[in-house]
Amino acid sequence: MPSKYRPQIFGWFGDLDKGPRLVPLHDDRLSYANNTYCAFIRQDHNDQIFYGCLCFFCVICGCVAIIGCLWLLLHHDNSKIEFIDMVVILGFITCCAAMYYVIPQLYHYLFSRYGSPIIFNRKTGKVYVNESYFFNFKFLHHPSVFLQPKKRRIKEYDWDDLHGVIIHNMSRNALSSTVLMVCQPGTHQVIDHIMLDPMRAGAGSTFVWGWINSFMVHYKSANI
Incomplete structure (x- = not known):
């Protein structure tokens, strides 16, 4: 059964129902909570360092490869085009x-501050998303x-317009992530995507979603 949200996100695995859960939360991503709001970090510091170093290495290798290709193009025989030139x-x-x-x-791993937090205010019903311009689902910039x-940027949305889905990475490790689909009020038309809980094993990625639902309605399992 496909997702009811359109357009459907790549890697979709299942839609999540809204409503409180009985499962308590034991998660380091919860950085702060009081009677008014809670804040979750979405970028683990150790992962940020590791992937930042990996991306830096890729950038260095890419620069060397581009310079090498330019050097070969400038120093080849201009009188004819050979197969190696096409390569x-x-x-x-x-x-x-x-x-x-x-x-x-x-840029994302180097300059994302404070774990790109997302804040849920249950008194106002607002959700505030703090992120860099590259912490999104877009390829073209x-x-x-x-x-x-x-x-x-800080984006503000109504909690009623946010709906959760599970996506997976199509690998043998079966890692899944929770994504918030931002819909136009009263519809299933998606206008934005927000990464809530990246890369969890199996059903573990739904615990954060369930706790937030309980928190927003003052349910007993969301004991701060």
């Missing part, structure tokens, strides 16, 4: 496309954002 041109295009993807990832690596 070098294809490699150059591939490296540029890869860098277009890796550089925003590097406007060229101007590459010159503003520290640029951040």
Whole structure:
């Protein structure tokens, strides 16, 4: 059965029902909670360091590969095009496309502050999302954002317009993530996606979703 939210997100595994859960939360991602609001971090510090270093290594390798391809193109025999020239041109295009993807990832891991928190206010029914411009589901970025690596934004939504889904990474490790689908009021038309709980094993990714639902309605299992 496909997701009822449109457009459907890639890797969709299942829709999550709203409502309180009896399962308590034991999770380090909960950074703060009081009678008014709670805050979850969405970027683990150790993961941020590891993937930041990995992306930095990829950027260095990509720069070397691009410079190497340019050097080969400038020093080949211009009188004829050989097969090796086509390979070098294809490699150059591939490296540029890869860098277009890796550089925003590097910016994200280097400049995301305080774990890109998401705040749920149960008195006002508002949700505040703090994130960098690269902590999203978009592949295409406007060229101007590459010159503003520290640029951040805070998005505000109504809790009633947020709905949870599970996506998985299509691997043998069976890691899944919880994503919030932001819909137009009263519809299933999605206008934004928010990563709530990245990369959990199996059903463990639903615990945060369930606790937040309990917190928003003052249910007993959300004991702060």
